[in-house]
Amino acid sequence: MSEKRGVLFVCLGNICRSPIAEAVFSHVLKQRGLEDKWFTDSAATGNWHVGNRPDSRALTVLRRHGVHTDHRARQLCDEDFDRFEYIFGMDTNNIDDINDEKPRGSKCVVELLGKYDPQKQTIIKDPYYESGDKGFETNYEQCLRCCNAFLDQFQ
Numbered sequence: 001m002s003e004k005r006g007v008l009f010v011c012l013g014n015i016c017r018s019p020i021a022e023a024v025f026s027h028v029l030k031q032r033g034l035e036d037k038w039f040t041d042s043a044a045t046g047n048w049h050v051g052n053r054p055d056s057r058a059l060t061v062l063r064r065h066g067v068h069t070d071h072r073a074r075q076l077c078d079e080d081f082d083r084f085e086y087i088f089g090m091d092t093n094n095i096d097d098i099n100d101e102k103p104r105g106s107k108c109v110v111e112l113l114g115k116y117d118p119q120k121q122t123i124i125k126d127p128y129y130e131s132g133d134k135g136f137e138t139n140y141e142q143c144l145r146c147c148n149a150f151l152d153q154f155q
Contacts, residue, residue: 006084007040007150009113010094014044014073016128017090017139019054021113023062023069024143028151042071043080045059045097049073057133061140081106090124116149117142 006058010019021141022042029035045052053059071075077114080087081103089095114122124142127135 003065004037004039006086007078008039008080008084008087009040009042009090010045010076010087010098011042011090011124012044012046012094012126013049013128014042014071014075015049015052015055016126016136017124018042018044018060019069019071019073019145020058020062020136020139021088021090021124021143021147022071023067024140024148026069028147029076029146032151034151041074041084043074043076045094045101047075050075055128055136057127057136058139061133061136065140076101078103081108084108086111090114091126092123113146113150114142116146118145118149 007025009018011018019042022040027042029038050073054069054071085108087098087108089098095110095112101108104122114124115151121142124139127139
């Protein structure tokens with residue numbers, strides 16, 4: 001692992017929840033002046049959307065909050081378990097899939113991002129099949145709370 005600490009956010013397709021979480025985490029790092037201490041990325045457990053930009057509704061919500069992303073979807077790979085200290089899944093299916101891929105002996109921490117939610121909403125639900133962007137807004141709010149609470153433990 002590098003001197004910077006790494007956080008990887010993972011969901012099913014890497015076009016909704018995990019790129020929102022990655023963008024929010026990067027934004028919070030910048031606000032707190034911690035870009036020199038942490039790096040981040042996001043990935044999918046599946047390969048359906050590899051190379052694609054995030055869902056347009058995710059991008060709309062991020063823009064509404066002044067958060068930028070250039071992310072392109074990618075799939076979780078073996079190197080991620082060495083590169084990142086923390087790998088956060090959005091729901092229990094993500095956690096199961098991540099743990100199935102986790103190499104024996106890997107020291108990275110795999111857990112739900114929602115574990116850090118002060119409002120105790122531990123599952124960040126997939127908004128992909130919902131109409132409109134309400135679910136994406138909910139994801140943004142959850143990710144913001146969780147990322148701040150996660151970073152608060154290191155101050």
